[in-house]
Amino acid sequence: MTDLTSRIEDLPGDAVHAGLIAVGAALLFLASPLFVQAPSGSLVFFEVGVLFVLYAMVLVGLNLQFGHAGLVNFGPVAFFAVGGYTAAVLTAEDPFQGVGLGLPWPVGLAAGVLAAMALGVLLGVSTLRLRDDFLAIVTLAVAEIVHGSIITFRDITGGTNGLQNVPQPVAGTTDAGGNAELVSTVLVFGAFALLFYGLFRRLSASPYGRVLRAIRADEQVTETLGKRVFRYKLVVFVYGAAVAGLAGALLVFYNGAASDTFFTIDMTVIVWVGMLIGGAGSDRGVLGGLAVIMSFQLLTRFFNDSIPFVTQDQFASIRLMLIGLLLMIIIKYRPEGIWGNADRLGVDS
Amino acid sequence: MEIPLAQEVIFGLVIGSYIALGAVGFTLVYGLVNMINFAHGEFITIGAFAGYLAVVVAGLPLPVGILVALVATAVVGWGIARITFEPMNETGAVPLLMMSIGLGFVLRNGMRVIAGPSSRRVRLDVATYRFDDLGFFVTSQQLLIIGLALAAVVVMHLFLSRTMLGIAMRATSDNEDLALVSGIDTRRIRNAVWLAASGLAGVAGVMLALSQGANPTTGFGQLLLIITAAILGGAGSPYGAVVGAYLLGIGITVSVEFLPSGLTELNATMAFVVLIVVLLIRPGGIVNTEVRTS
Amino acid sequence: MTLLDVDGLERSFGNLVAVDGTTFDVEAGEIVGLIGPNGAGKTTTFNCISGVIDSDAGTVTFDGEDVTTVPPHGLARRGLVRTFQQTRELPTMTVEENMLLPAPDHPGERAWHAVGQTGASREREQAARERAMELLETFDLETMVEEFAGNLSGGQRKLLELARALMLDPKMLLLDEPFAGVNPSLTNEIVDHIEALNDDGLTLLIIEHELETLTELVDRLVVLADGQVLATGTPAEIMDNEEVIDAYLGG
């Protein structure tokens, strides 16, 4: 994982080209009879790797929203969930409970993205004029509403049982068994993550990104200098929603199921802490930060068994405590994160 | 069984009572320290455990236990704020808010490590008064909770309107710069705010320990309701927060009557919908405070 | 020709009437001073004209078009640009970025051009950069191009704000107390810039709270007190006006 980030950091200028090539190569690989079996014991790394590339996609959008434009979106998981559940409801075949329309997966994928974008428009139009700390509350509340609705409307979503029998398009391309499908998934999703990183990077590095950073610095001045501030904020909000929705849809196609446990506030916390550790506004740094926090989670998994006198529950709590502590330390002692620019973020350190 | 409306109103008053105490503290901090404190729920949890320790473990009588919880939570909350929030007071709303999220994680999970996830109930001898012809009952415990909240609101009102410090607090909330020029010691006010907000959270915590039990997420579970009440009342306005809390409490329980039966779990979700609707049509809340940019 | 026409403008904050039926106009090519004691409503008048806040009543006409409800970005594009009383450089951006931001009609500010890295975007950026360098040289800021605007001195920030406004090629500038907190030599420098710009055809409306500062610079003064226009006229006329003197001594 850290491997992937360092590779991203070393990329010459343009990640869009690299991303396009990677997507092409990954798709060719899927179509070919070739497959790669990961060495046994490394399974957990690939599982976390899939989550990493999906969270990375969400983070790329979130960083454009907060790191560049200063929009405090505390509900990325809401868009992630709407994308995932829309895709699952449309494509699942005869789920145990809830609705499954059995449509082909590309329809589900497109609909997932569109649904997340629609939520983004709705929320953006109604709240982007509020003070930034109020946007934080509203987005957080919306994430709670979405999660609560998934549980409540069980006739559609399957409630806590989730939705099963969702197609698994990537896994379906190989019947090599073992963990070959996991490797393919990481490759394909990773290629798409790279492509989106490149696209968003081009946005942030252009005059477009300059307007966003001006909005972060002083909305009113930006407006009096002739920029349609509200429209920029709305569009950026919707772009972020779209990639989050896409990532959510990919997640259910990877799992072959949707479950409310994929879409809890923990996901929001992980991407936010990753962004702050890496340095909001640093397009590469935030991915590095995500890698740091997810490695921390992965490594501590192994410790649990080796520490005596600590129950599973206590251990989980300690881990969350440490994440909270890390967040506090970063904000207080290194508000620009590891790779962020203090001058750009307007923080002292 | 059909629950009569009057009964739902009483349940709503109970819920409104502890939300009110939480929301007043939350809104004071918002108005005077200019931060949204996402760790406010944890202050309430501290109060719930303090109440449990005082009443059940130490065996103190309930009034003493409530006082102990109030003082202990006030001091602990104030101390935590001094260490975490006060040194970064100048950095603005968003970093403070994130700091409080981190703090909430640490406190919530710290308490879970120590106390475990299970709930501890503070049990009292409860008398039930029935009014069968009017179709409702009320327990001594419910009366205690509602009475405590009313007493706290009255004390708060006297404090804000009769004491120098309280009047200075209101002035500062209206205009901090003006307060600075007119020689009000804003440091002292912030200390007072943290003590008052945490103390009220402590009392709310005891109420929750009485009615639902104390566990590490006791306060956190109420946080979005508290925020909703505070915003409904007009962020920064303590009186608005009280009104908002009771409206919300009664609204939640009464709406159960009118919702289709399958959707009663939407209760809490409903509150968040209320929050968003308020922010959309009247973001300033009942007293219409300024929350739009520019 | 009348470039800016303000008619019956009103704005209150709660019970306080900050602007109370203010009426005046500015001819194309003029330099007009808007003066009045602190709290007279000058900044609020600017805020209403520039669309930064809504007015309660009255109309604003710019260049023959009713712009009362036009949002600030629309006014900026029509050539009516303002500065703020408290200097508002964008501190987290470099001097160059501050200058490039206002460049009008920049295709690179649309997502499609940004992602496609189009030639149109590159060309516009290049042109904007040249214009920015010209202006920065005029204002003696060319050595600060890479510096974060937050690190400039107070005077440099004032100059940057002025230069930045000029990136929009405005027809008219609204300056809110451009000389407040500025030392005498910089004041002279800013006066020279204003006169040079006016010679090139720019119309200016300048707020100042002291009576004397603008007398040399402006063609006409509009005196505001308690949100109302007390008097208008040449600086000489205003200096002799009893009412104005009273307003200043009384206020």
Ligand SMILES: Nc1ncnc2c1ncn2[C@@H]1O[C@H](COP(=O)(O)OP(=O)(O)O)[C@@H](O)[C@H]1O
């Ligand atoms: N946003 C505001 N909220 C409340 N009162 C305001 C606001 N802006 C200005 N005022 C009040 O309006 C009056 C006029 O202010 P202003 O236009 O800034 O005066 P000037 O620029 O002439 O000194 C003052 O009494 C000021 O306190």
Ligand SMILES: [Mg+2]
């Ligand atoms: Mg002024």
